[in-house]
Amino acid sequence: MSSPSLTLPSPAPAAARKRRLLEILGALAIAGTYIYLVLNQPADITGGPGSASALIALSGFLVGAVLLIVAVLPALPTSTVVLIPVALVLNIVLGQFVGSTLVPFYLDAIGTVLIAVLAGPAAGAATGALSSIVWSFFNPTVLPFAAGAALIGCLAGVAARHGLFRRFYLAPVAGFATGIIGGVVSAPVAAFVFGGTSGVATGAIVSAFRSMGDTLLAAITKQALISDPMDKAIVFTVVAVLVYALPRRATLQFLFVRWHRVLAGRNSGQDS
Amino acid sequence: MKTSSALAASIRSFAFHDDDAPVLRGVDVSFAPGTYTAILGGSGSGKSTLGRLLAGWLSPGAGGSLAGHLELAGTRLHFNGTAHDPRIDPARWGEWVGFVPQDASAALSTVRATVAEELAFSLENAGMDRAAMREAVERTAGMLGLAGLLERHPGTLSGGQLRCLAIGCAVILGPAVLVLDEPFASLDTTGSGELALLLRKLVAGGTAVVVLSQVIEEVLLEADGWIVLDAGSVAVSGAPAELMAAPERLPTGIRRPVANRNFSMPASGAAARLGSGAAAPALELRSVHFSYPATAGRGRKARATSGKAGGYQHSTVLQSIDLVLQPGEIVAVTGPNGAGKSTLLRHLNGLLQPTSGSVLVNGKDIAGRPVGDVAAYVGLLFQNPRDQLFERTAAREVRFGLDRRFGAAEAAERTAAALAAVGLSGAAEDHPAELPASGQRLLALATVLARRPPIIALDEPTVALDGDGLAVLDKAVRSAAAAGAAVVLVTHDVPYAHSVADRLLTLDGGRLPGG
Amino acid sequence: MCWRAGIPDRTPDLLPMRLHPLTSLAAAGSTAVITTAAASLPLSLAVIGGALGLSAVGGTLRRLLPAAVAVLVPLCLSLLVLHGLFFPEGQIILAQWGPARVTAEGLSFALERVAQVSAAVLALLVFSFSVSVPDLVAALSVKGVQGRFAFVLASTLTLLPAITSRLERIRQAQEARGLVIRRGLLHRIAAFRLQAVPLVSALVEDAAVRGAALEARGFGGTGPRTSYRDVPDPVVERWLRILLVLAAAAAVAARLWLAGG
Incomplete structure (x- = not known):
């Protein structure tokens, strides 16, 4: 009787190369779109309907985000895939709730950063992009921010890999830095696609800069530089609190956490 | 002779990552086709870990490090706990071994809209064509009694139906081995009987059935063999009759059925003594009525809930409930599922407000008072301990909030006393979530005991407790009562209620005669 | 909590004729893209009206409206305040309080943007509130x-x-x-x-x-997959989908060509 194969083969290098290529293409699409938008500083933004820039921003960023998902999602282990909906639920519930208050923050990336810390930059990027796409199912205005959300997830994963979650005080610092980059990248989307921000509180800050005579893109970028770093510092801190509250057995099932020693040992580091 | 076993394992040791002590040590088991085996052990004895290893749900390497070998369908895989170990393909393994976890609802895919599609999930993934899928779904549903529920949304099923569905998902591919983790927990007598019948059918069909349990259920007496685990090793194994004849060989962690014969009202003298006393009652319910508002607002949600309740057309849950509880008295409330036991309990601390009537704690009406304040007098323990626990260590958990109320010195004293009362002194620095299920319930109990409330209310206290845990609970409840606390417990476990309570009341159709 | 209103129902009311989920997705998506590309106020207003009408016919309007309001009201308010009061590029001043100047250009810019975004949002919401998620997943x-x-x-x-x-x-x-x-x-x-x-x-x-x-249960497998749920996909709809995607692509190309030329 021939016995069945009960074990997994080693992963084929060709498939890995193809995925790497897609990842790079996705990143290039996002970076290219951003550079084009900033360099061209389309004058039509407030002069005309500005929809050419809106279309470029939308399609460039969306294509990039979708490429990232296509590259990363099939390669993720099932234990990570089943966690993604949990992360999206956290993002959406908190984001929708905070967005309806008058706080100039978003707090819509807690789930994304949680996945990034547990499963790495690639999983974080995919989760960020997926989060925007799934959330757009009942709030289509978040769809254009998919690339920015993917970037946040990726940067959070990089921060985790380099041990920034091993010391409790480093997490908000990493979040602050991530917020600067994320805010600058997302600003053109707000400017070109919406011609403003989607919240009342953030809109007030943009108004203040506009009243001083800034261009719309400059005003929104400055607003993003005020809101995003603080927002991400809070998000990273919350995630640090959550991952250290999780039982160690739950976090150590993730290869990324074990390999890169993402979290401090039980008796070292983080303890109040 | 190796081929005579459907599944075999020889585990020299298995340890989770970052743990020093192995969870399993020196476990050799083998299951032949068409046999029925029970693996018995207390909470934390390693039986769930063993079950998940056997079923491929816990992959050696990813989940922990295994030294030993597993043998399935004539293939033997050797593991040394190194990176060169084979990696199990869970999908192929799952075709041979089905597993039903304790929490059946967590095993569902969450992405299928009907019971039929949920059952078909593994067939879809195997690429089976639609006609064959329909045939398999109908056959499995017929076997499990799910035929009438095929078009229902899995989220609307009752607990027992969900467990049936999870079993169906595990057996639809016709595995050679079926492993079930605590399948009889919280099933009533009828449910247990039906499940036992199903298992007999599977065994007769050649499946090797393995049941993990911390309770010696009556239906386990018919198993071909018992394997008894204690602290991660096989303590003893053999035929049920042989082991039942020498109960001292079974670890105390395994719960034995309470003898059902002594149904005389226990301690009726105590109740009379307390009842005749002139002391003010600790708790009093005066003609409490409760009905859920017949909402029209949340259209779909309301429809879904009323559909779930089945026969309940009127939403009245409690009708003219009168109950007087003296200090030091233990009262048990039993009743069938859905009788409103948990609803009654939630009235005691104001989580639910009666539609009419009043609840008096220490002689004062609690209407309108915040639940968090009433909790100083009424400690309520829910069924699921995890909802109540949020700290990083057991000691911090118990101590939470005590500092502010009693000062550091007394907080430390109360914490130590409460942990000792539930037998968790040795686990004070453990993470609550890493305690075994029994330990988590006891820890939640300790958080209530540390506040020494005059009234303690317990929701299904015996569920998830093993033999040792039940003994600890029993002692803690009795000593709290002896110290003057009034205890109310609601449970479906009538024998246990008889053994502990001064008064036994039955909630039926929303009424509580004799309260 | 307020966001509860915003979750699409998973059991859609039956439309008189049921489209394949991917067809309705293509229709909603291309409508959103074309409206954005056209950037014309009348078209935006027409799409808003059409979306609301379609939703009313489909019987999803009562659930869709709260979600749409939750998304669009803060956005519209933000845009109107921002551009209505502060639009340094504006020339025709209608009113002025300190640094705040109400300009005609600002108001019309805000109005156009509001209409354009609302049209795209409503088109997509009509889809998500009418689609049967199990069908979409199966498809x-x-x-x-x-x-x-x-x-x-x-x-x-x-x-x-x-x-x-x-x-x-x-x-x-x-x-x-x-x-x-x-x-x-x-x-x-x-x-x-x-x-x-x-x-x-x-x-x-x-x-x-x-x-x-x-x-x-084989979720991680890479082999061929089948579906228990049968979602009919007529040939006409397949062609319709291709047509819709091409129309959206053409609209984008035309807009970019106009902007470049």
Whole structure:
């Protein structure tokens, strides 16, 4: 009787190369779109309907985000895939709730950063992009921010890999830095696609800069530089609190956490 | 002779990552086709870990490090706990071994809209064509009694139906081995009987059935063999009759059925003594009525809930409930599922407000008072301990909030006393979530005991407790009562209620005669 | 909580004729793209009216409106305040209070943007409130698009309502333990931690069990997949989808060509 194969083969290098290529293409699409938008500083933004820039921003960023998902999602282990909906639920519930208050923050990336810390930059990027796409199912205005959300997830994963979650005080610092980059990248989307921000509180800050005579893109970028770093510092801190509250057995099932020693040992580091 | 076993394992040791002590040590088991085996052990004895290893749900390497070998369908895989170990393909393994976890609802895919599609999930993934899928779904549903529920949304099923569905998902591919983790927990007598019948059918069909349990259920007496685990090793194994004849060989962690014969009202003298006393009652319910508002607002949600309740057309849950509880008295409330036991309990601390009537704690009406304040007098323990626990260590958990109320010195004293009362002194620095299920319930109990409330209310206290845990609970409840606390417990476990309570009341159709 | 109103229902009311989910997705998507590309106020207004009418005919308007309001009202307010009061590029001044100047250009810019975004948002919402998610998931799996994306979408929509009841349970359990949420930001933050920790750890733990269960049921496999649910896909609709996608692409190309030329 021939016995069945009960074990997994080693992963084929060709498939890995193809995925790497897609990842790079996705990143290039996002970076290219951003550079084009900033360099061209389309004058039509407030002069005309500005929809050419809106279309470029939308399609460039969306294509990039979708490429990232296509590259990363099939390669993720099932234990990570089943966690993604949990992360999206956290993002959406908190984001929708905070967005309806008058706080100039978003707090819509807690789930994304949680996945990034547990499963790495690639999983974080995919989760960020997926989060925007799934959330757009009942709030289509978040769809254009998919690339920015993917970037946040990726940067959070990089921060985790380099041990920034091993010391409790480093997490908000990493979040602050991530917020600067994320805010600058997302600003053109707000400017070109919406011609403003989607919240009342953030809109007030943009108004203040506009009243001083800034261009719309400059005003929104400055607003993003005020809101995003603080927002991400809070998000990273919350995630640090959550991952250290999780039982160690739950976090150590993730290869990324074990390999890169993402979290401090039980008796070292983080303890109040 | 190796081929005579459907599944075999020889585990020299298995340890989770970052743990020093192995969870399993020196476990050799083998299951032949068409046999029925029970693996018995207390909470934390390693039986769930063993079950998940056997079923491929816990992959050696990813989940922990295994030294030993597993043998399935004539293939033997050797593991040394190194990176060169084979990696199990869970999908192929799952075709041979089905597993039903304790929490059946967590095993569902969450992405299928009907019971039929949920059952078909593994067939879809195997690429089976639609006609064959329909045939398999109908056959499995017929076997499990799910035929009438095929078009229902899995989220609307009752607990027992969900467990049936999870079993169906595990057996639809016709595995050679079926492993079930605590399948009889919280099933009533009828449910247990039906499940036992199903298992007999599977065994007769050649499946090797393995049941993990911390309770010696009556239906386990018919198993071909018992394997008894204690602290991660096989303590003893053999035929049920042989082991039942020498109960001292079974670890105390395994719960034995309470003898059902002594149904005389226990301690009726105590109740009379307390009842005749002139002391003010600790708790009093005066003609409490409760009905859920017949909402029209949340259209779909309301429809879904009323559909779930089945026969309940009127939403009245409690009708003219009168109950007087003296200090030091233990009262048990039993009743069938859905009788409103948990609803009654939630009235005691104001989580639910009666539609009419009043609840008096220490002689004062609690209407309108915040639940968090009433909790100083009424400690309520829910069924699921995890909802109540949020700290990083057991000691911090118990101590939470005590500092502010009693000062550091007394907080430390109360914490130590409460942990000792539930037998968790040795686990004070453990993470609550890493305690075994029994330990988590006891820890939640300790958080209530540390506040020494005059009234303690317990929701299904015996569920998830093993033999040792039940003994600890029993002692803690009795000593709290002896110290003057009034205890109310609601449970479906009538024998246990008889053994502990001064008064036994039955909630039926929303009424509580004799309260 | 307010966001509850915004979750699309998973059992759609029956439309007189049922489109394949991917066809309605293509229709909604291309409508959104074409409206954005056209950037014309009349078209935007027409799409808004059309979307609302379609939703009313389909019987989803009562559920769609709260979601649309929750999304669009803050956005519109933000844009109107921003451009209505502060538009340094504006020449025709209608009113002025200190630094705030109401300009005709600002108002019309805000109006155009509001109409354009609202049109795209409503077009997409009509789709998500009318589509049957199980059908969409089945269609996605059959179409070879990663079953994993379908899983993430459907699982999120299943978990969303479940999480509210779970949070409620946690809150009750903790109150019963004697935790009183007091006023003040710090106390609220502390209370958030107390509720978030059990919530997240329970969700992560459930996910671990679900992961193992799904793997054992072949979720991780790469072989061919079939679908139990039968979602009819007439040839006409396949051609219609191609047509819609081409129309959207053409609109984008035309706009970019006009902008470049």
